[in-house]
Amino acid sequence: MRTRRLLLVVAVLFCSVAARPRAVQPPSTRDPIADVFSASNPRDVESVHLSLDLAVDFAAQVLRGSVTHTLWHHTATRQLVLDTNGLDVDAVTADGAAATWSFGAASANGTPLIVDIAPETRSVRIDYRTRPTAAGLHWLTAQQTRGGTMPAVWSENEPDLARTWIPVQDTPAARVTYDAVVHAPAGELALMSAANNPTSATATGIYAFSMPHAVPAYLIALTVARYGFRDMGDRTGVYSEPELLDDAAYEMQFLPEMLHAAERVIGPYPFERYDLVFPPKFTGGMENPELNFISQDAITGNHPAAVAPSGLIAHELSHSWFGDLMTCAQWNDLWLNEGFATYYAKRIEEAMGAAEQADFELFTDRDALDGYLASKPPDRLTVLHRTFAGSERPSFTIIWYQKGEMFLNTLETRMGRARYDAFIARFAQLHPFHWVDDVEFKSLLHDVVFNDPALESSLKIDDWLYGGGMPSNVAPKPSSTIAQRATQQANAFRNGTKAASLDRGGWTDAHVRYFLQLTQDILVPRMSEVDAVFGFSGMKTPPLIWLVAAAKSLDVASRALLDRYLAIGTPGSLAVWNALGQSAAGRTYGTSVFNLVRDAYDANSKKAIAGYLKLPV
Numbered sequence: 001m002r003t004r005r006l007l008l009v010v011a012v013l014f015c016s017v018a019a020r021p022r023a024v025q026p027p028s029t030r031d032p033i034a035d036v037f038s039a040s041n042p043r044d045v046e047s048v049h050l051s052l053d054l055a056v057d058f059a060a061q062v063l064r065g066s067v068t069h070t071l072w073h074h075t076a077t078r079q080l081v082l083d084t085n086g087l088d089v090d091a092v093t094a095d096g097a098a099a100t101w102s103f104g105a106a107s108a109n110g111t112p113l114i115v116d117i118a119p120e121t122r123s124v125r126i127d128y129r130t131r132p133t134a135a136g137l138h139w140l141t142a143q144q145t146r147g148g149t150m151p152a153v154w155s156e157n158e159p160d161l162a163r164t165w166i167p168v169q170d171t172p173a174a175r176v177t178y179d180a181v182v183h184a185p186a187g188e189l190a191l192m193s194a195a196n197n198p199t200s201a202t203a204t205g206i207y208a209f210s211m212p213h214a215v216p217a218y219l220i221a222l223t224v225a226r227y228g229f230r231d232m233g234d235r236t237g238v239y240s241e242p243e244l245l246d247d248a249a250y251e252m253q254f255l256p257e258m259l260h261a262a263e264r265v266i267g268p269y270p271f272e273r274y275d276l277v278f279p280p281k282f283t284g285g286m287e288n289p290e291l292n293f294i295s296q297d298a299i300t301g302n303h304p305a306a307v308a309p310s311g312l313i314a315h316e317l318s319h320s321w322f323g324d325l326m327t328c329a330q331w332n333d334l335w336l337n338e339g340f341a342t343y344y345a346k347r348i349e350e351a352m353g354a355a356e357q358a359d360f361e362l363f364t365d366r367d368a369l370d371g372y373l374a375s376k377p378p379d380r381l382t383v384l385h386r387t388f389a390g391s392e393r394p395s396f397t398i399i400w401y402q403k404g405e406m407f408l409n410t411l412e413t414r415m416g417r418a419r420y421d422a423f424i425a426r427f428a429q430l431h432p433f434h435w436v437d438d439v440e441f442k443s444l445l446h447d448v449v450f451n452d453p454a455l456e457s458s459l460k461i462d463d464w465l466y467g468g469g470m471p472s473n474v475a476p477k478p479s480s481t482i483a484q485r486a487t488q489q490a491n492a493f494r495n496g497t498k499a500a501s502l503d504r505g506g507w508t509d510a511h512v513r514y515f516l517q518l519t520q521d522i523l524v525p526r527m528s529e530v531d532a533v534f535g536f537s538g539m540k541t542p543p544l545i546w547l548v549a550a551a552k553s554l555d556v557a558s559r560a561l562l563d564r565y566l567a568i569g570t571p572g573s574l575a576v577w578n579a580l581g582q583s584a585a586g587r588t589y590g591t592s593v594f595n596l597v598r599d600a601y602d603a604n605s606k607k608a609i610a611g612y613l614k615l616p617v
Contacts, residue, residue, distance in 0.1 A: 278298070
C-alpha cells in the first residue's frame, strides 16, 4: 500500500516538474509524528482494508459481529496493536488459525488489543461485541425518532471514537478501504460512508457496502433507521425519516448546484456521490465521505420562496477535499481540516452567486474570533499547530475553525487569488488520500513563493502556525452589506422606530437573524410588534433567538409556539430549556411540558434539561 502511494505521488511530481523546477518531497518519504491518542502501530504493520460483518441489536443496544484486517507489513514486528475502548472480544484468528491475544493497559485513550502475528501474517479477524455505553454509537428508542415507530442508531467517531465500535488503528494518519455487511431489523434502512448506499429497505434487512477509497477510521460511519430517499440529481440526494423528506428535499434543492460550484472552486469531486442523511437527534454536521451526516435542525420546514445555499452544507462539502481526501496527520493540526472547510464554505457560496452571504459569514466569523481573543485565553490555546499537555483532549475550538480560516484568507489576500488557488490545487494534487501536516503545508508554501522572499516574509507563516493570538499581518476585517443594513435597522429599532417602519426591502434570512442577534436584549417587551411584521409565530421553525425570547416572555402566543416546538425533542432546543430555567415561571411551565415530552429526548438532553429546570435526574 505504501509503495503504491509512493508511485502515485512520484507520478504526480513527474508531471509537475515540467511546470516548475522545484518540488516538495512527498510525505511518503517520512512518517507522521506519533499520535498521543492512539496505541496502534501502523508504522510497523498497517491495516489497509477492513471487512466488517455486524448485526444491529436494538433491544440490547449493541453491535455484534467481526472485523477482518488485511495487513501490510513495514517491519518484522510480531504484534498487531489495535485501539479499542469498551469492546468485548470473543475470538481472534490470524490467517484463519486461532491467535494469541491480550488487552494492554487501560488508559484514557481506551485499552489496546494486542494480537500475536508473524511477519508473513496477511489477515487478522476479531469477533467482538460493543457495549450500550459505546461513546461512538448513539442509540435511540422509537419514541425518540420523528416518526415514533422504529428505533434508530448512528455513529459519530471524530476524533477517536471509532475504537468504541471497531477494533481499529484509530489515528487519522492511518487509512483503510473497507467493505461491510450489516444485518438490520426488517423495515429499517442501513447506510454507511460508502460508495453504494441503498435507496430503499430490503426485505431481509441485510445490506452490503464498499468504500474503495482509503479513509481514516474516524470517517467510517454507520446509521440505521426508518429512512426514505429523494434523488436530487446525478450525484446527489437526501435521506431522512419519511416525515421530514419533503421538507429536506425542498430546502436542500441547491445540492447539485453546490457540488458543481465546489468543483469549479476546488477541483474534481474525489468521491462517487454527495448525499446527505438527517439522523434523528444528530447535532451539527459530520463530513462522512459519500454521505454527510446533518442535523435535522438544518431543515426548518419554513419553505422560503428563495432557498439560499446553506453554509453548514458548504462547510461539510468542503471537507470532501480537506479532511476526507487529505487529512490532518494528527489532531494537533486539525486546522488543516476545519480551517480549510470554514474558508472554502464561503468560496463555494460565492461561486453560487451568494457573495453577499459569504461576505456576511466571513464578517461574523471574524467578529466571533476577535471576541474570543479579547477574552484573553492562554496563548498556548490560540495556536493553530496545537501541542497537547497532560490529560488534554482534542477540542473543536474557534481557533481551528475561524483562526485557520483567517490564515487562509490572509494568504489569499497577500498572494492574490490566482496564485493562492494554484498553491492549494497543488497541495491537494500531492496528497490524495493521504495525511498532511504543518511541515508539508509549510514546505509547499515555501516552494511556491521561494523566488519572492519579500512575499514569503510578509506571510508570517510561523507566526500563524506556532504563535498565539492574531498575527499582525491578518487581512483587513471584511465588510458586509448584510451586517451594515441589519445594524442600521437594529439601531433605529432601539431608538424607537416601530418594527413596521423598518427598511426591510430585499432582506434575506441572514438579515433577519442578525437583526434579532443585535436586538435580543430588548425583544421580549416588543414581541407582539415584531411578530406582526416578521410572522415568527406562524413559522414551522422560528429562529432560535426568537424561541429563546418566547421562553422569557411566556405570553399566550409564546406558550403555544413552545408547546409545539419543544415536543419535537431536538437537542437544538437546549438553549430554550436553559432560558426557561432562568425564572420561576419558566421552570414551572418547563416542568409541565417536560413531563409530557421527555420521552422524545435522548438521554444526554434529558439530563441537561433536568439540570436547567432543577429537577432530579
